[in-house]
Amino acid sequence: MELRVLDSPSDVAAAAADLVAEAASLTQALRLGVATGRTTEPLHSALVERAKDGRLQVDGLSVFLLDEYLGLPEGDPRRFAATIQSQLIEPMGLPSSALHGPDTSAEDIAEACADYDRLRDEGGIDLQILGIGRNGHIAFNEPGSPPDSECRVVELALETRADNGLGAGDPHRAMTVGIASILRARQLVLLATGPAKAEALAGAVVQGNSTVPAAALLDHQALTVLADSEAAALLPPAMIAR
Numbered sequence: 001m002e003l004r005v006l007d008s009p010s011d012v013a014a015a016a017a018d019l020v021a022e023a024a025s026l027t028q029a030l031r032l033g034v035a036t037g038r039t040t041e042p043l044h045s046a047l048v049e050r051a052k053d054g055r056l057q058v059d060g061l062s063v064f065l066l067d068e069y070l071g072l073p074e075g076d077p078r079r080f081a082a083t084i085q086s087q088l089i090e091p092m093g094l095p096s097s098a099l100h101g102p103d104t105s106a107e108d109i110a111e112a113c114a115d116y117d118r119l120r121d122e123g124g125i126d127l128q129i130l131g132i133g134r135n136g137h138i139a140f141n142e143p144g145s146p147p148d149s150e151c152r153v154v155e156l157a158l159e160t161r162a163d164n165g166l167g168a169g170d171p172h173r174a175m176t177v178g179i180a181s182i183l184r185a186r187q188l189v190l191l192a193t194g195p196a197k198a199e200a201l202a203g204a205v206v207q208g209n210s211t212v213p214a215a216a217l218l219d220h221q222a223l224t225v226l227a228d229s230e231a232a233a234l235l236p237p238a239m240i241a242r
């Protein structure tokens, strides 16, 4: 693991965007795994900025979601697909067909999950961006998710629902890729910003605490962790190279 602690969330976003741009310059038709949430919003703006000024090669870029809420109709603005469409796909000038996610409208959800794992695996994911939940979740792999988990339907933890602003009428289940699929990406970039992530980050990268889903990432050969100083507050100084 390479851990970099930066001053601010915008520095984290810039560093992550530079890693994506570097990967895109080395790989034709980059297959990029993205994560939704507050942490990655500044990254998406930084990626769009780089796409517009030519620092990020977007020809042939395809974008893969980690997860999607269940029970929302096509076009619902709460869908992660809608979020990524408006934060990345449209402003980068990519066709909608460049965005891939699990098919939550399928009659056979188990089959749709297997199809999505297959689609991600066919060409592989070159670089997977990840955020971390306050409870250490990655994608929607909540605590207790095994490292060999694959795409499946999950019940969202109460804490996750609250953090995502989900009320009584909002979805309480989601389709998520599993930890195993995340670990199959060639390169992983985990972002953590703000004080609310300090405990989860320390649990994952210092203690390798196996109840923290993000701890499974430590087994990956090409993991970069980018944290701002608030999220890194509980990491031992010896780990922190600025």
Ligand code: GLP
Residues within 6 Å of the ligand: 035, 036, 037, 038, 039, 040, 066, 067, 130, 131, 132, 133, 134, 138, 139, 140, 160, 164
């Ligand atoms: C969400 C997503 C994750 C994300 C995490 C953190 O629910 N499913 O992919 O990384 O929770 O979200 P945020 O960045 O808003 O704290």
